[in-house]
Amino acid sequence: DGGITQSPKYLFRKEGQNVTLSCEQNLNHDAMYWYRQDPGQGLRLIYYSQIVNDFQKGDIAEGYSVSREKKESFPLTVTSAQKNPTAFYLCASTEFIGNTEAFFGQGTRLTVV
Amino acid sequence: QQQVKQSPQSLIVQKGGISIINCAYENTAFDYFPWYQQFPGKGPALLIAIRPDVSEKKEGRFTISFNKSAKQFSLHIMDSQPGDSATYFCAPAANQAGTALIFGKGTTLSVSS
Numbered sequence: 001d002g003g004i005t006q007s008p009k010y011l012f013r014k015e016g017q018n019v020t021l022s023c024e025q026n027l028n029h030d031a032m033y034w035y036r037q038d039p040g041q042g043l044r045l046i047y048y049s050q051i052v053n054d055f056q057k058g059d060i061a062e063g064y065s066v067s068r069e070k071k072e073s074f075p076l077t078v079t080s081a082q083k084n085p086t087a088f089y090l091c092a093s094t095e096f097i098g099n100t101e102a103f104f105g106q107g108t109r110l111t112v113v
Numbered sequence: 114q115q116q117v118k119q120s121p122q123s124l125i126v127q128k129g130g131i132s133i134i135n136c137a138y139e140n141t142a143f144d145y146f147p148w149y150q151q152f153p154g155k156g157p158a159l160l161i162a163i164r165p166d167v168s169e170k171k172e173g174r175f176t177i178s179f180n181k182s183a184k185q186f187s188l189h190i191m192d193s194q195p196g197d198s199a200t201y202f203c204a205p206a207a208n209q210a211g212t213a214l215i216f217g218k219g220t221t222l223s224v225s226s
Contacts, residue, residue, distance in 0.1 A: 004156075033214055040122075042218035043157075043202065058213060090156050098208035099145030104156030 002027045006091050006105035012113045013078065013085060021076045021108045023091035031097045032074040036060060037088040037107075046089075049074055050097045078110065086112050116140075119203050119217030126224050132190040134220045136203030139184065143205040146179055148188045149216070151200045160201070161188070193224045 004025045013019045025032065031050050035043040045058030049068040063082025068074050074093075078085045091105045118137045126132045134148075147162035163170045163177040163186065170177045176189040186205070190197055203217040 006156075031214075035216075040218075042119075043216040045213055045215065048213045056213070092156075092214065094214065097212060099143075099206045101147065101159045101162065102149070102157075102204065102214055104158065106156050107154070109154075 004091055004093055004103055004105040006089075006108050008108060009106065011108055011110045013110060014113060016080045018077055018079050019110065021078070021089055021091075021110070023074045023076065023105060025072050025074075025093045025103070027093055027095075027103060028071070029093035029095050029103070030071070031094045032068070033092045033094075033102075034058075034064070034066065034074070034076045035090045035092065037090060043090065046076065048097075085110055117203060117205060117215055117217045119220055121220060122218065123221045124223070126190075126193045126222065128193065128195060128224055128226050130193050130224075132188075132193045132197070132222055132224070134188045134201050134203075134222070135185060136187070136205070136217055137183075137185040138205045140205070140207060141184070142207040142209055144208065145206045146177065146186045147204055147206070148175075148177065149202045149204060151202065151219075157200075157202055190222075193222075195224045195226045198222055198224050 007022045033048040034046040047066040049055040065077045089108045092102045116139045148160045149157035150160040151157040161175045174191045179186045200219045200221050
């Protein structure tokens with residue numbers, strides 16, 4: 001079955017530690033996105049990528065980094081510079097940037113301990 | 114980034130009632146008007162979408178109404194059921210290079226039995 005796989009489902013981070021969230025898709029989509037979801041805040045865009053080896057900052061990119069070395073993979077690193085990283089993180093993909101359906105992974109819940 | 118305003122933020126409806134959620138946008142280039150449904154702890158999934166060549170689309174109990182001149186579209190849920198309790202997001206999109214996928218802040222619907 002085609003889809004988006006996020007891992008891990010739950011992740012715990014210690015203060016000052018970098019962690020990487022995985023996102024893999026087998027839909028052959030060009031565009032991929034990362035969102036952060038906090039209660040009452042909706043989906044806020046962190047980074048997006050239109051094509052391999054290209055990515056753009058979203059509204060809340062500070063403290064995060066991404067890479068897009070392969071079409072199917074778009075990992076997100078939450079760095080120690082992100083002061084409030086506890087949230088639900090969602091990865092999505094679309095066939096292309098534009099007017100088409102978005103497919104989401106099941107999310108990763110990150111907690112700072 | 115394009116502005117998308119969704120209302121209300123939360124909605125409580127009795128079983129069998131009608132739920133109405135609105136989405137207002139600014140970018141006249143938008144030509145894809147979807148609603149996504151998200152259950153707790155899961156990623157959103159496309160519920161229903163409309164293109165601007167029609168003013169209304171119905172799929173079962175779910176209807177989208179589109180008003181191009183007012184730059185808004187609405188989701189109507191007829192005969193609301195407890196299983197419809199979820200968060201709903203609008204995410205109008207355009208086939209424009211460089212534009213990211215932006216979501217409204219979401220509407221939390223609770224259907225009481």
